[in-house]
Amino acid sequence: MAEQQHEQQQQQHPVARQVVKAATAVTAGGSMLMLSGLTLVGTVILLTVATPLLVIFSPVLVPAVISVCLIFSGFLASGGFGVAGLSVLSWMYRYHRTSTTTNSMFKD
Numbered sequence: 001m002a003e004q005q006h007e008q009q010q011q012q013h014p015v016a017r018q019v020v021k022a023a024t025a026v027t028a029g030g031s032m033l034m035l036s037g038l039t040l041v042g043t044v045i046l047l048t049v050a051t052p053l054l055v056i057f058s059p060v061l062v063p064a065v066i067s068v069c070l071i072f073s074g075f076l077a078s079g080g081f082g083v084a085g086l087s088v089l090s091w092m093y094r095y096h097r098t099s100t101t102t103n104s105m106f107k108d
Contacts, residue, residue, distance in 0.1 A: 054061070
């Protein structure tokens with residue numbers, strides 16, 4: 001008799017577990033679906049508001065963006081040239097140091 005009750009509990013346990021899994025999946029999936037819908041609605045509203053502003057201010061924004069890009073690339077190039085200069089100076093120092101050491105060895 002105890003074995004029959006144990007078997008019935010084992011059979012009922014997977015069903016209850018499946019129900020809990022399904023409820024959890026529906027809850028999580030529904031929440032994610034709701035959040036993605038809110039994100040989509042917010043994006044559409046912001047694009048609706050921002051598009052006319054971008055069209056109105058584009059004669060100012062386009063040259064400003066170009067200027068910022070040129071300034072940024074200038075700073076980047078300047079930094080690159082600085083690093084290249086330091087590496088050349090470092091190489092020259094090491095070359096001079098090793099060549100002096102090598103020459104002094106041969107003089108003796």
